[in-house]
Amino acid sequence: MTTIESNVQKHIAELFCKEDASKLFFHSYNHTVEVVDTVKKMALAEPLNPVDTEILVLSAWFHDVGYLYTYHEHEAKSIELAQDYFKAINYPVEQLEKIVGCIAATKLSERPTTLLESMLKDADLGFGVTSNFFKRGPLLRLEWEKQLGKTYKKIEWEKLQFKFLSNVQFHSTYAHINFRPIVSANLLKQKDILKKAKKKQSPTAPTIKETISNYESIESNDSPTRGVQSFFRTVYRNQINLSSIADSKANMVISINSIVITLIVAVFSLGSDSFVELRASDYLVPIVFFVVTSLSSLILAVFSVMPSITKHNKGFPNSVAQEELKKNIGFFGNFAKLPLDVYEETMQEVLNDGELLYGNMVRDIYHLGKVLDTKYSLLRYSYAIFLIGFILCVLLFLIISFI
Numbered sequence: 001m002t003t004i005e006s007n008v009q010k011h012i013a014e015l016f017c018k019e020d021a022s023k024l025f026f027h028s029y030n031h032t033v034e035v036v037d038t039v040k041k042m043a044l045a046e047p048l049n050p051v052d053t054e055i056l057v058l059s060a061w062f063h064d065v066g067y068l069y070t071y072h073e074h075e076a077k078s079i080e081l082a083q084d085y086f087k088a089i090n091y092p093v094e095q096l097e098k099i100v101g102c103i104a105a106t107k108l109s110e111r112p113t114t115l116l117e118s119m120l121k122d123a124d125l126g127f128g129v130t131s132n133f134f135k136r137g138p139l140l141r142l143e144w145e146k147q148l149g150k151t152y153k154k155i156e157w158e159k160l161q162f163k164f165l166s167n168v169q170f171h172s173t174y175a176h177i178n179f180r181p182i183v184s185a186n187l188l189k190q191k192d193i194l195k196k197a198k199k200k201q202s203p204t205a206p207t208i209k210e211t212i213s214n215y216e217s218i219e220s221n222d223s224p225t226r227g228v229q230s231f232f233r234t235v236y237r238n239q240i241n242l243s244s245i246a247d248s249k250a251n252m253v254i255s256i257n258s259i260v261i262t263l264i265v266a267v268f269s270l271g272s273d274s275f276v277e278l279r280a281s282d283y284l285v286p287i288v289f290f291v292v293t294s295l296s297s298l299i300l301a302v303f304s305v306m307p308s309i310t311k312h313n314k315g316f317p318n319s320v321a322q323e324e325l326k327k328n329i330g331f332f333g334n335f336a337k338l339p340l341d342v343y344e345e346t347m348q349e350v351l352n353d354g355e356l357l358y359g360n361m362v363r364d365i366y367h368l369g370k371v372l373d374t375k376y377s378l379l380r381y382s383y384a385i386f387l388i389g390f391i392l393c394v395l396l397f398l399i400i401s402f403i
Contacts (some may be wrong), residue, residue, distance in 0.1 A: 002054065004089075008061045009036075009083060018069040023147055026066045026140040031127055036060040038123040042174045046115070056116050057097055058082075059102035063124060071147045075107045111171075118171035126175060129168055130182045134189070137161055158194045165190055232361050239368045246375040250301040253382050257298035264291055286396035291387020300382035304375045 001009075016029040039060045043053040062085075068079030079100050088094045104110060105117035112118040128136055141157055146151045152160065165187040170176050264287065338346075350356050 002074075004054070004091075005057055005061070007089075008058055008085070012061050013066055015065055015068060015081075023066060023143060024067055025143045025146075026128070026136060027064050032061060032064055034127055035063065035120075035123050039119055042119045042123060042172065045174045048116075051095065052116060055098045056102065056119055058086075059099045059116070059120050060123065062099070063103050063106050063120060075104055102132060106254065115172070119174070121177065122170050122172045122175035125168065125170070126179045129165060129186065130179050133165075133182075133186045142227065155194075155197045158190070158197045162187070162190045162194050174323070228358070232358075232365070235365055236368075239365065239372065242372055243368070243375070246372065246379060247305050248380070249379055250305045250375070253301040253386060254298055257294040257301070257386065260294050261291060261298070286393045286400065290389055290393040293385050293393070296388065297382045297386035300378045300385065304378035304382065335366075373394050 012032060013029065023029065036057060039056050040053075043056055048056065050254050059082075062078050062082040064074065064078060065081055066074035067080075069077050081301065082099055082103060083096065086099070098114075098116060101114065102117050102120045105112040105121045106124045110121075112121050137157075141152060145152075165183060170179055350360060
């Protein structure tokens, strides 16, 4: 190590001790030391003459010292510090200009124009993308969070890292020989990491077909899930059977009452004097009473089978309505007016969320039960009115006929 390099190293170390470097987890003093060591190896491989080697090494010592003062345009601050230092010791102006050019070339958007600039830029870049890429990546992420206030989700960071590795460009022969193979290996590994991260995100969640297949495979195993699914299947079957029985009973009541009312109306419509005779008849009260009770029974039976659809949306639901929609997406009245893409997206979210999926089934069973409760309540009143009306009508006929 030359005297000037030794003095520069001491000066840089003092700056890192003097200034606050607590948030420089990636661009630390260790980063500077390693870049210096790398350019020395590169200088031997070229090889460079002593003057160019000195320029390259001194540039490496100063290239990131600007981070101690500013995180934006730190290269400009590094150049300013280097100029102040070397002018103070009367360093040759021509060599100082080369140092300035090397430091400026480390900016990501700059393209190096000389061999020395290319070597420093590659050495600086190699620190972050070669052997310790996966160890140093989290340090850079933490540094950005502290210095820039940026936060990244895992998938966002892995995408950023993959994109960065994909766009790495080296300019020196040394870097192409020694760094490029490592970067290529890291890129393949990063691709696998990104693929695994994407599997945990909704954009690459299993398709509906895959999700159904997964549930079917789970069902084939002896597990608590199989018992839960058997329970839901049994309850659904019972609910549907009970609904079918209620509809059959209602149809029977509707048929009987319709026939009775039709016959009575037909009988008293045969002649023009039928209704006049009915008004004078002693049987007017039981006949009218029977017609009224039959009609009431028929109306209740019709109400019990009349469809009642509650719609929670009219096409594109807002965010609140969509969250409510997810809670009962299985009912056709909730999704019939939805566009296909919105329905598929909502259904995908439900199928990929076990809690939401089973919650849908639970709520669906509950609402089916409420419908059945209404059906059977109306049917109970319908049968009771028909039975009471029939009995009282017969009693009235008997009383009028024999008393």
